[in-house]
Amino acid sequence: MRHLFQNPVLRWLMRNPIWGFVLIVFIFFSLSSDHFFDARNFQNILVQTSTIGLIALGMTLVMINGNIDLSVGATLALAAAFAVDVQSWAMFATWGNWQILPAVCLALLVGIAMGAINGFIVWKTGVDAFIVTLGAMLGIRGLVFVYTGEQSFYAMNFAYSDFSAFSVGPLPVLALIFLLCVLAVHWLLSRTVHGRNTYAVGGNREAAVNAGIRVGPHMMINFMIIGFLAALSGVLLSTQMGAATPNLGRDYELWVITAVVLGGTKLTGGKGDIIGTLGGVLAIGILRNGMNLMQVPAFYVYVILGSILIAVLFLDKRFNTSTDGGLRL
Amino acid sequence: MTRLKAGGPAIAKQGILVAFIVFMIAFSLMSDRFLSADNIMSVFRQSAIIGVMAIGVTIVVIGGNLDLSVGSMLSFATVLVVDLHDKIGPELAIPVMVLATLCLGAINGFLIGILRLNSLIVTLGMLSAIQGLVLIYSGGQNVDIVDQRGTWFAIFGRGAVFGIATPIIIFGALALIFHVIMTTMPFGRRVHAVGGNPTASVFSGIPRSRVVFMTYLISALCVAIAAIILGSRVMGSQNNVGQGYELQVLAAVILGGTSLLGGSGSILRTVLGVLMLAFIQNGLILMGQPYYTQWLVTWAVIIVAVWLDVAAKRGRLFSPIA
Amino acid sequence: MSDAQQPALRLQGIVKTFPGVRALDGVDFEVMPGEVHALLGENGAGKSTLMKVLAGMYQPDDGKIIIAGRPVRMTTPIEAKAEGVVLIHQELSLVPEMSAAENIYLGELPRRSFGRVDWKTLEERSNTILKRLKCSFRSEVTVANLSIANQQMVEIARALTVDARVVVFDEPTASLTDAEKVVLFDIINDLKAQGVGIVYISHRMDEIFTLSDRITVLRDGAYRGTLTTAHTNEDEVTRLMIGRSLDLSRDEAAPTFGKTMLEVRNMGCPGLYKDISFSVREGEVVGFYGLVGAGRTEIAETLFGLRKPASGEIRVDGEPVEIASPRDAIALGISLVPENRKEQGLVLQMNCRDNMTLPQVQDLTAGPFVSQGAELAIFDQYRDRLAIKTPSWKQPVGVLSGGNQQKIVIGKWLSMQPRVLIVDEPTRGIDVGSKSEIHQLLRELAGQGYAVIVISSEMPEVLRVSDRIVAMYHGRIMREFGIHEVTEDSLVQAISGIRVDEPA
Known part of the structure; x- marks a missing residue:
């Protein structure tokens, strides 16, 4: 523990206050619940976090771009419906366990396609992403209902619903997939040209345009990435449930945005990173898990999360107001 | 419909009206019942709750902010008024509920108007927090009114005056009142100014914080009124009854041509947006389509409507960004 | 064709109109390689429009842009940069959360496989440029943490990533200290020695006379003439700029002051x-x-x-x-x-009338309503008194010309009887x-x-x-x-x- 208190760590915590919060709730629940500090529970937290977490990775990109995507919950449901339904199509009947493969691929493609539609509309029409994806949120949910006819689909292939029970070493496979995606998106954002341009587009759109970054296609790619991640999240969620319900993923967009904002990403764009977002989703995950273990009714989580979100905004404002130079506007 | 015509030339310029008429003609050709007085009245009645909330949200948006908390605020208000109805009687339940809802609006107004926090995030947080409050208050149970026949509370959702359903009257009256306030009173002018250019408003001596604060109070008031209609109609309430309303309301406001950037928008056009969504829903159902097809149509309508609006402002159809 | 006689850049008869305004009216301008050519004019004379035409941000309605003897069409700043024309903006166009190096190579980050950024090359090159600019900071620092002057240096460093033919400096010294100015002038002289044509826009006469070889003056969007710096003086330049010698004439009736x-x-x-x-x-x-x-x-x-x-x-x-x-x-x-x-x-x-009555709208009431009559009376009074040109009070202020907008603001405050x-x-x-x-x-x-x-x-x-x-x-x-x-x-x-x- 000694190295924790050396300066670089403290300085790092100052820049990523959400991790300080994660640490505090972690210690708090470790002390106050007997069941919290337990390897099996940690696995639970990671699995529970992965659903929101995967989407939050994509949302980080989209929000750094200065956009937002409200349609992710619906996309998740659509992908889950495809993943569960397609494997029972007659044409794959003889494929055995391989029938899962086209189903999952199609589901992921559907997710990418939904993102592409959003991105393309934002690019070509110049309508604000908030409005475009608000429309898509209703519309894609409509697609889910059209496709499912308001029915839930159940996975007939047990290999599908068993998937989520696998572990690789100590890590449940769902957690592993999530962590791999965290690494991949972190790499994308911090190491690649596309990732760096993501900051440029969100930080100073005009400068990015002038520097020859093709802002439209760039934003479309990020919408496709979040579509893919939402679909992946939907597939994984449906393996956990062994089913896909038409109302799956409702309100997820709110949780995801909460997590990303907690992680320090700015709504106005140009600022944020995956480390912060990971902290944001873990904070929510640990809070929900811990309060569940302490048998606090789930209702309180809503109140606490809402309050934390507003508090973070307030503190951020308090500590980062140097721009107006004392002008009383 | 004559009330809408009174808005005259201001509305005539709007593409939304053209779209509205096109939809009305299309649906009336495809279904005989669509234009019947009964059907129109029932659409009006059904749109009253969304409509009343949309009035408040329009004012918030004109003031340059967003309110996503109206959905869970509606749950809160409805559960409260229904629950209190049997405990302290409707004549007390209503004022208590209205006050409590106004307090929530005041919290929004304080955080956004006075502390100047981002309205999207604040109301998102409030959405979550208020939903939690409702669940805590109700213990996760749904509430209902036991004596549904014997209470005068039924008048708001189920009653009628001169043959017109009360929700329609309430919706119409509120729309008219707030339209007049927004277009002809100093307060309306100030909301437009603050939404259009907050800095210039302060430089013109307008108390920006107070104006924004007031817009959230109005929004909360509208939610409280919507909750009275809803509670009275259902005579009970699920504890998440308002879930998702915030987005339908926002969709109607956007469809009505109110800019999310603030400074421009109109209550009457929002009413048109609300009615348009309601008629699309109704028309599709009359045509034998399942109710959720309306969401697909809404998707297309919202994007095309806003697109044309944006395109008209920049003078070219497609965005110039490469 | 030797570069010595041929201008690095030449503009001929450039015309650019905006709705209601002829921002540029047949402007001619040229820069020779290795020359510092100052561009002068009052605010609104068309300097910045001309620069945006040069940088590919605006398309001229008429006229030719000739670079090294070749007529070109530049539709984006990238194309302009590819032609060797670089504009250093007066307003900083940096991305605050990115490093100086990333800003210098914005849009053209060196790549490795899989779309990775080649950080090593990036930092080497950026540090070389920063060293050439005698900057004391390293290229890895985040731009948001730099002083305004250093941010300006990053902006200038951008021009040095290509073999520039023409570099346009738009009011570069506005935020620099004297010491930093000296460095900037060194850089400009350096570029000049390398045969780069410099366009230098500034209001400060002293800078223009120390730095420039020639001076071109714009007034009201039109070309007013080019002077050789060595053979002119401030008075002549000023005359060209404002169309007369400094006119200090004023109503000399002795003013009477009250309390x-x-x-x-x-x-x-x-x-x-x-x-x-x-x-x-x-x-x-x-x-x-x-x-x-x-x-x-x-x-x-x-x-x-x-x-x-x-x-x-x-x-x-x-x-x-x-x-x-x-x-x-x-x-x-x-x-x-x-x-x-x-x-x-x-x-x-908002429309003209509402803007004008905004500070007193709560007092101009008839009952609870805003009194249209009172508002219009005020608007009409100040429209006439200030000669505001607008077709109607319903016009949104945004579409009026700058002068009329300013008169609306003045009218707004005069109507308060201050x-x-x-x-x-x-x-x-x-x-x-x-x-x-x-x-x-x-x-x-x-x-x-x-x-x-x-x-x-x-x-x-x-x-x-x-x-x-x-x-x-x-x-x-x-x-x-x-x-x-x-x-x-x-x-x-x-x-x-x-x-x-x-x-x-």
């Missing part, structure tokens, strides 16, 4: 201004002259209740007052026509015609007994409208001049921080 309307004593605000004392009488125009950042606007904002002074006293009509908000200021009869008309003065999508009228940069970015109308108006207002404060960065303006001039430097009042004792030299010295013993 002291506004008095400020020892007012201070840490970091902004210090020890400010002055007074304004009825019927008097007091001009505040100084460089941008001298603290003049901040004083105006304080008087209008937008800032809280740390010390000192304000008296209006002899009474000590506390001004905590613009509403207080308005109640005391203080009006402020702010510096930035579009951001602070107007609600652009006792003290403060105008901050009243003629910034508006055409010459409206400019002189506004000057005349300010004199008239004083004649009618208003106490007027005019803040301006343009010397001809303060000289023309003021009865007294307060010269500021770095948050302090350096000297106060009566209009008859002021000379250009003494004024320039005062605002540059040079103290001269005041005449007894």
